[in-house]
Amino acid sequence: MSETPRGFIKINGTYIPYPKRDGLTVTCTTFVNSARNANGSVTGETIGREQYKLSLKWAWLDGETWASICTELAKFNLDVEFFNPTTNSLLNIKMYPGDRTATPYFLSDDGLSVSIYSECSVNLIDMGVQ
Secondary structure (H helix, E strand, C coil): CCCCCCCCEEECCEEECCCCCCCEEEEEECCEEEEECCCCCEEEEECCCCEEEEEEEEEEEEHHHHHHHHHHHCCCCEEEEEEECCCCEEEEEEEEEEEEEEEEEEECCCCCCEEEEEEEEEEEEECCCC
């Protein structure tokens, strides 16, 4: 992965390429401890901070770029920086990767590696710590 800004999401301090159009979903979850009182009204309070899941999809990535992203993801405990939709500012949190998928599309000229992958995707899931 390149050290130059090629996207707006960083994994372990390195920018990853922009996802495809409509290829980034940010899910924000608020955990609540709730119950109903004797009057049937909901009582509750939030537990901890909001937690996030990033769903990333790329239409095409060259083999080298996808391999470097997968190498970072294999470290499991990731420092991820992205724009927090609640504050519209950068947030850096610990995340772990979900399943990674990609379709080999073109082989290299020597047939020993994949030169292009299509429909690459991964979910990054909040570990609950900052």
